[in-house]
Amino acid sequence: MSDRKKPANDGRATLGEFKTFLAEHGEIDYIDAIFVDMCGTVRGKRFPIEEAERIFTSGVQMPKSLYFFDVTGVNEDILGMGFSDGDPDAQSHPISGTIVPVPWASMKQAQVMMTMQDDDGAPLLLEPRNILANVANRLVDLGLHAVSACEFEFYVLDRERDRKNLPQAPINPATGIRETANEVYGITELDGFMGLLKEIDEAAAEQGVPASGATAEFAPGQYEINLNHEDDVLSAGDHAVMLRHLIGAITRKHNFVASFMAKPFANQTGNGLHVHCSLLDEDNNNIFDNDTDEGSDRLRYAIGGLQATLGDAMAIFAPNINSYRRFGPNLFVPVNAAWGYNNRSVAFRVPAGSPSSRRIEHRVSGADANPYLVLAAILAGMHYGIVNKIEPTEPAEGNACDVMDDNIPFYLPSALKRFRNSEIMREYLGAHYVDVYAETKMLEFDKFQRTISPLEYDWYL
Numbered sequence: 001m002s003d004r005k006k007p008a009n010d011g012r013a014t015l016g017e018f019k020t021f022l023a024e025h026g027e028i029d030y031i032d033a034i035f036v037d038m039c040g041t042v043r044g045k046r047f048p049i050e051e052a053e054r055i056f057t058s059g060v061q062m063p064k065s066l067y068f069f070d071v072t073g074v075n076e077d078i079l080g081m082g083f084s085d086g087d088p089d090a091q092s093h094p095i096s097g098t099i100v101p102v103p104w105a106s107m108k109q110a111q112v113m114m115t116m117q118d119d120d121g122a123p124l125l126l127e128p129r130n131i132l133a134n135v136a137n138r139l140v141d142l143g144l145h146a147v148s149a150c151e152f153e154f155y156v157l158d159r160e161r162d163r164k165n166l167p168q169a170p171i172n173p174a175t176g177i178r179e180t181a182n183e184v185y186g187i188t189e190l191d192g193f194m195g196l197l198k199e200i201d202e203a204a205a206e207q208g209v210p211a212s213g214a215t216a217e218f219a220p221g222q223y224e225i226n227l228n229h230e231d232d233v234l235s236a237g238d239h240a241v242m243l244r245h246l247i248g249a250i251t252r253k254h255n256f257v258a259s260f261m262a263k264p265f266a267n268q269t270g271n272g273l274h275v276h277c278s279l280l281d282e283d284n285n286n287i288f289d290n291d292t293d294e295g296s297d298r299l300r301y302a303i304g305g306l307q308a309t310l311g312d313a314m315a316i317f318a319p320n321i322n323s324y325r326r327f328g329p330n331l332f333v334p335v336n337a338a339w340g341y342n343n344r345s346v347a348f349r350v351p352a353g354s355p356s357s358r359r360i361e362h363r364v365s366g367a368d369a370n371p372y373l374v375l376a377a378i379l380a381g382m383h384y385g386i387v388n389k390i391e392p393t394e395p396a397e398g399n400a401c402d403v404m405d406d407n408i409p410f411y412l413p414s415a416l417k418r419f420r421n422s423e424i425m426r427e428y429l430g431a432h433y434v435d436v437y438a439e440t441k442m443l444e445f446d447k448f449q450r451t452i453s454p455l456e457y458d459w460y461l
Helices: 015-025 053-057 065-066 130-139 194-206 231-255 295-317 321-326 369-388 412-420 424-430 430-448 454-460
Strands: 030-037 042-048 060-063 090-093 109-116 145-158 211-216 222-227 256-259 273-280 339-340 347-348 360-362
Touching: 015 053, 015 109, 030 053, 030 090, 030 222, 042 231, 053 060, 060 065, 060 109, 065 430, 109 130, 109 231, 130 145, 130 231, 130 369, 145 369, 194 211, 194 231, 194 412, 222 231, 231 256, 231 369, 273 369, 295 339, 295 347, 295 360, 295 369, 295 412, 321 412, 360 369, 369 424, 424 430
Parallel strands: 030 109, 339 347
Antiparallel strands: 030 042, 060 090, 090 109, 145 222, 145 256, 145 273, 211 222, 273 360, 347 360
16 A cells, blocks of 8 residues: 555645635635536535635535536436435535635635535545546555646637527637638637637636646637646646636636537537646656656556547546547547557557656547546556556557547447446446446436437428
8 A cells, every 4th residue: 555645635624724715815705615517517506705604614515416417407316316315415515725716706706616425424426526536546556646637629609609500600809800710829819819818817827727828729719728737636637627617707708608519510620628647656756757768668558558448438538429529530539549659640649758757648538528537537547557567559650540440439328338337437436426427428318319400300391
């Protein structure tokens, strides 16, 4: 057993910590106690300042079902939980280090992240953050911890739909003309939206979210914002969730819409969530580095584990029916389990750079996925590969995203079935959680299927 501490940020925020926050930031009107559900949506309860202290003394009671809401915010009585059991509350407490101001709010406001306990006082294993903590602890038992960073692609869209009720690119504030060009890394494309991007950057800094700048991406109105690497994987997950949340809030303030939908436009590139991850030992040595360009044996084993678990974890990486529209040949989106060095066409890329910073970039997930669960599935794959010394395929050269792998489920019901039947996912994420996730998402799919689309009227009426 390693002596390294378990992942940080799992302690309870005290009343003293809250009072220190007030002394540094001034009095507030409201504080939000926030929770992150299965879909990665931020939910919670808002307290006036007169009631704020109770969050840090007695905690907050909230229904457990919050953690298995579907994407529409509905609990479908999952496996007898919800209507059947009376929708019981559970105790939650604030997480130390997560009290931050809410700079976009119309009033003086703060927020604190909450975590929920089971009836016996243990971490509730329906909460995605707690699922990630459990997987991270498997690495700690090997004397390892992850250094990770997330990158989000997203669209800035006009608030108004077009005449066909479809989303459309925004009107550039600087030119008064709707965006039409695909100018990846274009600076001019950033100029017109610098007011928005600057406020996102400022809000991230005020909330302690380590965002590192924006780039224009492959489609009109599409951008990418990266997070810096962090050596506490729970903090990396917290910051990924909060970055997505604050981008949405600031974008609405500027009268636009931010979309993290995996594929909002059929003929434009989709939105990805790329995760960079390395593993360090107890002396903070990167175990993927052996002073060679190829990297260590354990780098290969980690990649082998990611390859072995990719199909099983697709329901996490691509959680919605729309998520699978993002995958297709020759789109710089992984369509198989290839890996390679300095090659953006693969699923698992080993970026160029110094050997000491050797890492794996996991390029499969869509921006619509839950960052906690994505990180948990990635760490599970790495752990599985290292423990079992799984050799990967040969590294790919050239274009590796031209042929789709039939062994990977690129359809939500198939991915959910594979996920539910996966002994590996059940071992790492917990059998009960795998069942709850699969059931929630399958019922969500069934709900989608009960809706008649406009295209059906065009084709069959």
